[in-house]
Structures are given as structure tokens and as C-alpha cells.
Amino acid sequence: MKMKKFIFIIISLLFVASACNHTKTTTDSTNYNNKSSKASNDEEKSGSSSADLKIYGIDTNGVKTEDFTLSLEEIETEEYLPILTNIYFAPNSDNIASTNIKQLDDLGVSNFREEHLPPDAIELNHTMINLIAYRMYDNSAAKIILTGYADESENSSLALSRANAVKNYLMQNWGISPSKITVKTGTNSKRKGANQSDIIEENSRVEVAPDGSKSNDLFEPIRLLFIEKIANPPMIEFEPVVKDKNINRININVEHNNNEIANFSSSILTNFTWILKNLKNIKNDNPLNIEFILKDSRNKLQKIKKDINIKQTGIMKKRELPENDFVIERYSLILFDYDKAELAKADKEYLKKIKAKVKPGSEVIISGYADRNGSQEYNTNLAKKRCEEVRKALNVKNTIIKPFGNKVLLFDNTTPEGRALSRTVRVEIKTMLK
Numbered sequence: 001m002k003m004k005k006f007i008f009i010i011i012s013l014l015f016v017a018s019a020c021n022h023t024k025t026t027t028d029s030t031n032y033n034n035k036s037s038k039a040s041n042d043e044e045k046s047g048s049s050s051a052d053l054k055i056y057g058i059d060t061n062g063v064k065t066e067d068f069t070l071s072l073e074e075i076e077t078e079e080y081l082p083i084l085t086n087i088y089f090a091p092n093s094d095n096i097a098s099t100n101i102k103q104l105d106d107l108g109v110s111n112f113r114e115e116h117l118p119p120d121a122i123e124l125n126h127t128m129i130n131l132i133a134y135r136m137y138d139n140s141a142a143k144i145i146l147t148g149y150a151d152e153s154e155n156s157s158l159a160l161s162r163a164n165a166v167k168n169y170l171m172q173n174w175g176i177s178p179s180k181i182t183v184k185t186g187t188n189s190k191r192k193g194a195n196q197s198d199i200i201e202e203n204s205r206v207e208v209a210p211d212g213s214k215s216n217d218l219f220e221p222i223r224l225l226f227i228e229k230i231a232n233p234p235m236i237e238f239e240p241v242v243k244d245k246n247i248n249r250i251n252i253n254v255e256h257n258n259n260e261i262a263n264f265s266s267s268i269l270t271n272f273t274w275i276l277k278n279l280k281n282i283k284n285d286n287p288l289n290i291e292f293i294l295k296d297s298r299n300k301l302q303k304i305k306k307d308i309n310i311k312q313t314g315i316m317k318k319r320e321l322p323e324n325d326f327v328i329e330r331y332s333l334i335l336f337d338y339d340k341a342e343l344a345k346a347d348k349e350y351l352k353k354i355k356a357k358v359k360p361g362s363e364v365i366i367s368g369y370a371d372r373n374g375s376q377e378y379n380t381n382l383a384k385k386r387c388e389e390v391r392k393a394l395n396v397k398n399t400i401i402k403p404f405g406n407k408v409l410l411f412d413n414t415t416p417e418g419r420a421l422s423r424t425v426r427v428e429i430k431t432m433l434k
Contacts, residue, residue, distance in 0.1 A: 051304065057070070058234070069308075072312045073313045074313065077329075078330070079224045080224075080333055094161035101128075122417055133170055139217060145211045198371075221331075229282070235275055251264070256281065256282050256288050261281060289305065290307065290308065331428075334427075361432060364398060369423070371422045383405040387402070
């Protein structure tokens with residue numbers, strides 16, 4: 001009896017010790033997990049830890065930095081936007097409704113004002129024909145030529161019917177006299193190396209041009225004055241690091257004060273480059289909140305949250321130290337033909353006007369771009385040629401050229417307007433205030 005009681009006591013002691021040890025192990029494991037969660041920068045996971053998100057700032061020379069603060073500086077900016085002279089029709093269509101042109105009714109025409117135009121190059125060119133018609137009211141001698149084109153895969157009669165469709169819109173909606181509009185057809189030049197669907201889209205068009213020197217002012221660029229936030233670094237790259245390459249979906253959300261600033265997503269593993277512009281909604285120094293959401297091949301979710309610190313310098317603050325302040329004049333006027341680097345006569349005239357704006361001590365930055373067609377190496381060289389042509393025509397001191405090619409696409413290249421506007425050189429004049 002005593003022996004049974006002794007064995008019972010021994011078993012009870014072992015059970016208590018085991019329970020204590022289990023409690024200690026669980027607590028240690030919990031503490032470790034808490035530390036791990038803190039070290040992973042607010043990481044929220046379902047499943048095993050198999051992902052990370054690296055964030056780089058990219059400077060104007062393309063140099064990447066992982067540990068950076070995003071600086072935002074308010075700058076007084078004067079910008080000139082070009083008028084794109086092509087109206088693109090849907091393939092095999094001569095219906096003006098198939099274009100991106102914003103058609104105005106009687107009320108829209110009567111309320112149209114140049115000062116109300118959108119400060120966006122794509123949106124601006126969707127109302128380009130309305131702007132030209134509006135300017136024709138102020139210039140009684142102005143006339144235009146509408147040249148219709150058709151791709152070789154289309155019925156050739158579409159060239160003329162497209163030009164007439166634009167003419168009819170100007171006559172019926174704007175009341176422009178038919179005597180001020182000449183209609184004709186043209187032949188597209190051969191293009192090599194471009195995506196075939198891009199070629200067809202850009203060949204299916206109507207070109208609008210001045211008819212005589214008295215009509216040149218119809219195509220003067222749009223002048224904008226505004227306060228712009230300049231970001232340094234100007235680009236941010238997000239690099240998802242994922243062990244399981246068989247991902248289902250990647251999403252990266254960028255928020256500031258709970259407002260979405262940018263969003264990126266993909267069904268394949270890829271890096272995302274964010275060109276920092278239109279940042280007016282970032283109103284204070286609170287950090288940007290980045291959320292990386294990964295759904296893997298087993299549909300398990302993994303979330304990682306990170307922050308990017310911000311430092312802002314506003315106009316009022318800069319007025320206290322005017323010796324460090326400067327203004328920017330930006331000219332996005334020069335549009336090149338596909339795969340060309342030669343300046344048109346009108347471009348050379350614009351560059352004379354730009355040259356007159358350069359002051360002693362001004363810094364002139366000439367940035368060259370291309371559309372999505374062709375390799376990065378080829379387009380970088382093409383952009384460099386375009387920059388050199390502009391630098392030679394300007395012939396001013398203290399110039400810097402930056403040939404980006406199609407490494408940076410300025411506009412949405414899924415549209416013909418976006419591709420045409422991307423074949424450009426931007427001239428930026430930075431002048432310190434005294």
C-alpha cells in the first residue's frame with residue numbers, strides 16, 4: 001500500500017514538471033514570435049515566412065539606394081505642353097465616335113475656354129480639335145488642312161472619309177466655314193521594328209496642319225503655371241523577394257494618411273517602378289505606408305507592411321531662405337516621328353524661343369525618350385541622338401543630357417496618343433532666384 005502511494009506521488013510530480021516545462025516552452029516560443037514580428041517591420045503572415053519587399057530610391061543617374069528618405073520640394077513651375085496634331089480612328093472605322101476626341105455639343109462649345117483645359121498632355125490632346133476650332137474664332141484668316149490616312153490593311157477609301165468626318169464635326173458642332181478647311185489624303189511611310197497592331201493604330205488617322213503661316217498660332221503650345229512637388233529621389237523601385245516562384249498574385253498598395261497614392265499588381269514575379277509625379281495629395285511629413293500582399297500557388301496570403309519616411313519643403317518655408325530657391329521652366333514641345341531624331345522646322349523655331357529663356361547661371365537639362373517599340377539599348381541610343389540634336393540647336397552653356405529611351409515611358413503606351421507623346425525631348429531650365 002505504501003509502495004502504491006509512493007509511485008502515485010512520483011507520477012504526479014513528473015506530470016507537474018512536464019506541464020511547467022510545456023508552459024515555459026510555449027511562453028518562450030510566443031516571445032520569440034513577438035520579437036520576430038517586430039523585426040520584420042509589422043509583418044502579417046498566413047503560412048510560412050517566404051517573402052520580403054525591398055524598396056529602392058533611384059536618383060536621376062539611375063543609382064539605387066535602399067536606405068533613403070523621400071524629399072518633396074514645392075517649386076514654382078512654368079510648363080509648355082505640345083498639341084498633338086493627329087486624331088486616331090479605330091481600325092476599319094471612319095466614325096469620329098471611335099476616336100478619343102471629346103465631342104462637344106452646343107453648350108460645351110459655348111462654355112469652352114482655353115484657360116479651363118486640363119493640365120495633362122493626354123487629356124489635353126483628347127480635346128485638341130476643340131482647341132483649334134476655338135482659336136479659329138479669334139483668327140479670321142486661319143485655315144487648316146485635314147489629311148486622312150488608312151493602313152494598307154484597310155480599305156483605302158477610309159482615308160478620305162476620316163478626314164471628312166473631322167471636317168463635318170468642325171462645321172456642325174463649331175460652325176466653322178467649309179472654306180477654311182481643306183481635305184486631302186496621304187500615304188503612310190513604311191515603319192520597321194514596331195508592333196504590327198501599333199502600326200495599324202497609328203496609320204488609321206487624320207493629321208491636322210496649318211494652311212499657311214497665318215494659321216501657325218492655332219498650334220501654339222499650352223502654357224501652364226502651377227506649384228509642383230519635385231521628388232528626390234524621382235523614382236522608387238519595389239522588388240518583391242519570393243522563394244516560391246509559383247505565385248498567384250502580387251499587390252503593392254501605397255497610401256498616405258489612409259488615402260491611396262499608387263497601386264501595382266501582377267500575376268508574375270516582377271519589379272515595379274514608380275515615377276513620382278502628381279504628388280499634391282501628400283500634404284504633410286507622415287510616412288508613406290506600403291503594403292505588400294502575396295498570394296502564393298497554394299492561395300496562402302502573406303502581408304508585409306513597410307514605411308517610407310518623408311521630408312517636405314513648402315513654398316512659404318523657402319521664402320524664408322530665398323537664396324536656396326529656384327524656378328523651373330519645362331518645355332515638352334518637340335515630338336519626333338517614329339524612329340527619327342531629326343528636328344522639324346517648327347521645332348527649331350520653338351528652340352529659339354526656349355534659348356531666349358536661358359539666363360546666365362541657368363542649368364539646362366535635356367531628357368530624351370522613346371515609345372515602347374524596340375529594345376532598351378536601341379531606344380537609349382535613339383534618345384541620345386535626339387538630345388544631341390536639341391543641344392546643338394540650343395547652343396547654350398551648362399547643359400546636361402539624359403537619354404532615357406523607353407526605360408521610362410512618359411505616357412500610357414497602349415494608346416497611339418501615348419506613344420506619339422513619348423517620342424519626345426523635354427527641356428528643363430532651372431534658374432536660381434536672387
